[in-house]
Amino acid sequence: MRSPKDFFAPLAVGAPEPIRQIPALPSRMIHFFDPSNEKMAAKVPQLAPKVDVLLGNLEDAVRADRKEAAREGLVAIAKATDFGATQLWTRVNSLDSPWVLDDLITLVTEIGDKLDVIMVPKVEGAQDIHYVDRLLAQLEARAGLTRPLLVHAILETASGVANVEEIAGASPRMQGISLGPADLAASRRMKTTRVGGGHPGYLVRTDPVGDDLTEGRTTYQQDLWHYTVARMVDACAMHGVLPYYGPFGDIRDVVACEDQFRNAFLLGCVGAWSLHPAQIDIAKRVFSPAPDEVAWARRVIAEMGDGTGAVMIDGKMQDDASVKQCRVVAELADALAARDPELAAAYEEAGR
Numbered sequence: 503m504r505s506p507k508d509f510f511a512p513l514a515v516g517a518p519e520p521i522r523q524i525p526a527l528p529s530r531m532i533h534f535f536d537p538s539n540e541k542m543a544a545k546v547p548q549l550a551p552k553v554d555v556l557l558g559n560l561e562d563a564v565r566a567d568r569k570e571a572a573r574e575g576l577v578a579i580a581k582a583t584d585f586g587a588t589q590l591w592t593r594v595n596s597l598d599s600p601w602v603l604d605d606l607i608t609l610v611t612e613i614g615d616k617l618d619v620i621m622v623p624k625v626e627g628a629q630d631i632h633y634v635d636r637l638l639a640q641l642e643a644r645a646g647l648t649r650p651l652l653v654h655a656i657l658e659t660a661s662g663v664a665n666v667e668e669i670a671g672a673s674p675r676m677q678g679i680s681l682g683p684a685d686l687a688a689s690r691r692m693k694t695t696r697v698g699g700g701h702p703g704y705l706v707r708t709d710p711v712g713d714d715l716t717e718g719r720t721t722y723q724q725d726l727w728h729y730t731v732a733r734m735v736d737a738c739a740m741h742g743v744l745p746y747y748g749p750f751g752d753i754r755d756v757v758a759c760e761d762q763f764r765n766a767f768l769l770g771c772v773g774a775w776s777l778h779p780a781q782i783d784i785a786k787r788v789f790s791p792a793p794d795e796v797a798w799a800r801r802v803i804a805e806m807g808d809g810t811g812a813v814m815i816d817g818k819m820q821d822d823a824s825v826k827q828c829r830v831v832a833e834l835a836d837a838l839a840a841r842d843p844e845l846a847a848a849y850e851e852a853g854r
């Protein structure tokens with residue numbers, strides 16, 4: 503085992519120096535597209551300025567007989583497109599699949615300078631990240647890359663959840679973790695058949711009134727993903743990497759999608775996946791703090807001076823802890839406003 507002192511040393515001679523801090527770039531929506539699907543691929547240039555992250559997906563949802571076409575399609579798109587400030591990510595096939603080795607060799611060699619993050623599915627423990635870490639270092643060295651590729655793990659196996667803290671801290675390349683509710687449900691043998699979201703059968707019910715067990719008892723649907731998202735957020739925060747909600751498969755149900763995304767945002771996630779163009783604006787809206795919240799946060803920060811002590815603002819007590827929360831909101835708003843002039847104007851207006 504390497505010494506902890508070597509954590510930030512390159513894993514191959516000639517590989518770029520690992521980074522020490524994950525950049526807090528906007529990543530409100532990670533927009534998935536299948537590079538082997540001509541219609542989707544044709545939309546990439548027009549989608550690029552509208553999303554924070556474009557992700558060329560090579561794994562699930564790409565048919566087995568289209569895997570090579572998807573890989574080649576992503577190489578062609580990456581070479582032909584100027585993505586501006588939008589990040590380009592990929593999701594490679596799982597580590598036990600017959601495609602992943604060629605995915606990694608081809609993508610790092612051909613478009614390693616264009617790619618920002620490699621999403622690794624079905625991660626079970628730190629050993630999976632260590633494998634990818636070393637291989638990427640070797641490939642980066644061979645390709646002469648000067649900037650290290652970052653790694654994003656999908657939390658979608660029961661053992662991945664059990665090991666989420668060690669996964670988050672497995673490498674300086676770890677950029678973030680996404681919840682993968684579909685595979686996770688299967689791995690846990692949950693009795694659902696959906697891609698994320700809730701289930702009407704997962705509920706709590708008010709107590710009976712008198713002897714009647716059926717009438718007048720309100721039920722409340724519960725969030726199947728609360729425990730996992732909260733655990734993932736803690737693991738990520740502990741290791742300085744970013745947490746994300748993953749896919750919401752009911753594309754038509756834009757209302758429940760927004761609810762699921764907002765729950766994740768409030769619990770600490772910075773973004774979610776968009777599987778269809780209809781989900782892009784939902785993620786943008788939800789993962790950008792609301793202008794009135796930003797105005798409030800900035801006001802608390804201003805009134806709290808050096809950030810210590812207690813003051814009353816509009817009847818509410820503020821102190822060292824609440825000003826820290828306000829800084830989280832204000833810093834996120836500043837980072838997003840720097841990229842999004844419309845949002846900057848909305849924040850400015852709300853502060854008047």
Ligand SMILES: CC(=O)SCCNC(=O)CCNC(=O)[C@H](O)C(C)(C)COP(=O)(O)OP(=O)(O)OC[C@H]1O[C@@H](n2cnc3c(N)ncnc32)[C@H](O)[C@@H]1OP(=O)(O)O
Binds near residue numbers: 542545562697778
């Ligand atoms: C559990 C997991 O692993 S989730 C992650 C893996 N899954 C994915 O990546 C799914 C990605 N999305 C998709 O495959 C598709 O959006 C589907 C299958 C869900 C729906 O596709 P369609 O039935 O074609 O949707 P729809 O007819 O509404 O599409 C409208 C247009 O948007 C395009 N479009 C749909 N999804 C996308 C996308 N993700 N990116 C770009 N364009 C898209 C369609 O090609 C279509 O184009 P057209 O107007 O030129 O015909």
Ligand SMILES: O=CC(=O)O
Binds near residue numbers: 683685697
């Ligand atoms: O890959 C995502 C999932 O939900 O499974």
Ligand SMILES: [Mg+2]
Binds near residue numbers: 656658685
């Ligand atoms: Mg999955």
